[in-house]
Amino acid sequence: MSSQAEHPTLLIPGPIEFDDAVLGSMSHFSQSHVGPPFVATFGETLTMLRKLLQTSDPASQPFIISGSGTLGWDLVAANLAERGEEVLVLHTGYFADSFADCFETYGVKATQLKASIGDRPQLPDIEKALKEKKYKLLTVTHVDTSTGVLSEIKALSELVHRVSPETLVVVDGVCSVGCEEICFDEWKIDAVLTASQKAIGCPPGLSISMYSGRAMEVFKTRKTPPASYFASLKNWLPSMIHYYPFMPHHANEVAVMQNYEAKKPSYFATPPTQLINALHTALTQILSGSLNERFAAHREASQRIKKTVTSYGLKQLAEKPENQANGMTAMYLPNDLKAPEILPNILKRGVIFAGGLHKEIAARYIRFGHMGVSVTDPKRDDIEKALKVLKEGLGDAGYKAE
Amino acid sequence: MSSQAEHPTLLIPGPIEFDDAVLGSMSHFSQSHVGPPFVATFGETLTMLRKLLQTSDPASQPFIISGSGTLGWDLVAANLAERGEEVLVLHTGYFADSFADCFETYGVKATQLKASIGDRPQLPDIEKALKEKKYKLLTVTHVDTSTGVLSEIKALSELVHRVSPETLVVVDGVCSVGCEEICFDEWKIDAVLTASQKAIGCPPGLSISMYSGRAMEVFKTRKTPPASYFASLKNWLPSMIHYYPFMPHHANEVAVMQNYEAKKPSYFATPPTQLINALHTALTQILSGSLNERFAAHREASQRIKKTVTSYGLKQLAEKPENQANGMTAMYLPNDLKAPEILPNILKRGVIFAGGLHKEIAARYIRFGHMGVSVTDPKRDDIEKALKVLKEGLGDAGYKAE
Incomplete structure (x- = not known):
């Protein structure tokens, strides 16, 4: 090529570096974002994302949105937390500082637990922090792109579920999804956010997330509306379900959405059709092997x-x-x-x-x-x-x- | 192809429909988002955007961000208005309702001036509305994609500048930039927001905006911080200047930014490199003619x-x-x-x-x-x-x- x-x-x-076939999909001919061929591509892509993150729980909800990886922070901060609530941010480098800034932007109080450069916060310290205050959620950078520090998600999530079971476990997987093991269901993770351009191997421009049923429940029972418009799960959810006709449990919603499309489309914003074709190719390649x-x-x-x-x-x-x-x-x-x-x-x-x-x-x-x-x-x-x-x-x- | x-x-x-050469640019080989070749491409693209919108005022500030056209509304609502302020939204269809929702999300009070389906609010009614209340800004959908209604921007802007000169004129140009005339400087527009996938002819996934010097001044003198993280101009501005080394008046900032890159990169979020290559091709084609x-x-x-x-x-x-x-x-x-x-x-x-x-x-x-x-x-x-x-x-x- x-x-x-x-x-x-x-x-x-x-x-x-991107595979030739993935780059080839970037130049896919123009498609209607609400037409059946693209709807099928998008739906299959959402299904493949479940497989990549090893979740078979039908309550898990994937989101693929036009944006940088950074947008995934806004999704968490504006939807899972509310103004005045407390969150705990585990710090392993640059990206924890930024995620904390993002929370503060939405009026959420972020406490950072820092480690020295090249290290990560240790479980006993995290346990102590979780016992001192009630946190709505905890965030961890799975791999901090600024330092190359890996965090251990499984043991961390076990700790959180044991010590502070109501605290949601949020994983920044921007530099880990596709190259580090993530067992979304088994490890009881509540949200993973990532981007397309790292180990998934699709050009940049997609914010990719998976939310657990528990996280979606926390979102649905918010006392205040989501604090962002473009990053509001409320706005994106209908279109994700609309583009997701392959899970039997969604059959009812899909019927509603298909009807909706004919009369009142479930459109929120135009998805980046070429990028989603490329993501479809990248995920197909990844899932063709073990x-x-x-x-x-x-x-x-x-x-x-x-x-x-x-x-x-x-x-x-x-x-x-x-x-x-x-x-x-x-x-x-x-x-x-x-x-x-x-x-x-x-x-x-x-x-x-x-x-x-x-x-x-x-x-x-x-x-x-x-x-x-x-x-x-x-x-x-x-x-x-x-x-x-x-x-x-x-x-x-x-x-x-x- | x-x-x-x-x-x-x-x-x-x-x-x-997209041109073959534009689609070809979508499959550009992978580039570092902070390396000189991509920085040059991004810089030239920002310069061409000025030409497309016919602004030569060095104070105008272009933004090209990973996202849907919808993100442009968040940029306006979270940066040009503040909680509790009033804005006037001219309604010509679906998109004004959504823009008004976006303002309300950020605590900004949106008053809609509606016309019957297929029509647009008339200048005398707009004049009346502007005299009744002081609005921080007024928005108009240049072409409402839901109804095909065209609004007249030049006369509208003249009216606003005459009746309520402090009110910013914000144009939703999602379905107009590239096919309808827009004279940003001459018509004294304060912000135009658009998307890549319509008359500009580049695949979807880019939120594209131009802000006037006056709008940037309003932004810089906000009493409260921007109300979004991903959609904060404060976060994007340094990277836009960093990627914009071709305007002589930016010489000083660029020097700072280049130094910044070596020590503390001006990185905020990874730009969608392939889409920006495609936008570069599309704008080059448009500007090769009159x-x-x-x-x-x-x-x-x-x-x-x-x-x-x-x-x-x-x-x-x-x-x-x-x-x-x-x-x-x-x-x-x-x-x-x-x-x-x-x-x-x-x-x-x-x-x-x-x-x-x-x-x-x-x-x-x-x-x-x-x-x-x-x-x-x-x-x-x-x-x-x-x-x-x-x-x-x-x-x-x-x-x-x-």
Whole structure:
């Protein structure tokens, strides 16, 4: 495909390299957003999203909305919390600060539980915090894109359900959905929010969420209306059900919605039809294989990368192995080198890495994203190439990686 | 291009048919959203947006954000108005009701000035309303996609500036930007919001806005913070300036932002890189010719269509010629025929029209979108084909169009 020809290999923690077929779907001919062919595509995409997140509970509700991953925070803050309520934000880097800002925008009081750079809040501290105050919900960044720190969701959710069972468990999975295991039902998660352009492998422009039946119940029993218009689940819910004709339990609503369409359409806003076609292709590819094998492939590639960069003498921000994400590696530069000195050396050899994003240490580290086809497609040698040019790029700056 | 092969011609009032080159840009290889090539593309796209809206005032500020057209309402409601303030919403159909809902969500009091179906509020009534109460801003739907009613912006803005000069003039241009003339500076407009998938001719997924210097000043002197996080101009502004290195007056800010990028990136949320590449292609095509000729071509096609459907015995919702949009035609079905009876006849002949969207009369009318390449590309015969199959589709239902 000519659009893919000759370009630097993009190995930042999102957007990632996209498969040819996914990019081909981006140029799908124009479709009516309310016509049967697109409705079928959208419906199948919502169904596949359930499979990716391993939820078979019919009460779970998927949402796919035009927007950045950031929009998923507004969905949570404007729909699951109300003005004056308290939420607990677990901090592992840049993205917790921003999520907390988002809550404050809607008048929700966000308490952050912080860990030092490269670490994550520990369960006993979280337990203590949950016992001190009643929180409407708790948020955790599954993988913090700014630091490469992985949080453990299963044990965390068990803790919350044991200590503060009414607190909703909200997972920011922007940099984890598609490369880290998430068992939505089994782990009793209440909301996962993510974006298209990372491990799912679809170009940016989609905010993707899954809400549990319990979360939807909390939303439906709000005392005040949702605090946003574009990010109101109330506005999006009818169209998600309308586009979702494949679950038997929705049969009644669908009948209503189909009728609704003929008379009073369930339209809220025009969905991004091409992006949803591309997401359909990406999810079809992911689900054509085993999810467990996919997660294992990411773990194996990550181990290989982390072992190699360690052999180069580079230290990760996430020092403890259990804190290390499987879809990206954030590593300090040696010898006081700065990211703006190293990244151009790597680019001229055909690979794009990302600079730092944690404001205190941004210039001192670089980030290597290893998600999606760069890891899973055996025809690609992206990872080996990247490890090689990283070594060469450091060499250009006078650092000899052994 | 295979992705374009054999599909029904989409002639709804958006999404429209897209040019091959625009669709080709949708499958652009993956790019870093903060790398120089994409920054250049985004910057040029913002510059072209100024040209499309005919603003050369350096204080005007463009915004291109991942989202539906609807998001543009949140941008206005959450940034230009504050809780408790009053706004005047001119009503020409479905979209004014929704815009008013959006204001109410943010605690802004929206007064609607309504006209009967197919008509628009008249200037003397607007003058009266503006004299009765002080409004922070007034909104007008340039073309109401639900009714095909065109509003006159120039005279309206003159009236507002004369009678209530502090009231901001906000134009919902979702169904007008790219096919109806808009002189942002000359007409003293304060905000235009639109979407990508209508007359601009780029797939859906972009919320596109232009704010005047005066509007930005109102925003910057708010007493309360913006009422949304994802839709906060405060969050988006730095990244828009960052991506906008081509205007000399921004030289200082750009220097700050470039430095910022190296140390503390100006990142707020990942822009939809493929969609912005496609928008770049679409705007390049539009600006390669004369804007006035483009608007004239839409007027001529619209006249031809309206004359032909009138000859078929169909009446438009917008009866008065001065109320009729140039990029779409909304027409009542004859003989008590209903849209669900007629649209399938038309589809089986290869054309997709839209049903009604005005809740009181949805089944009684259909909508024909005639924007973009279907009008301007001489290699296409979309319009002639559509007029022919409309006649045949009515014939199938027993109505003989002469």
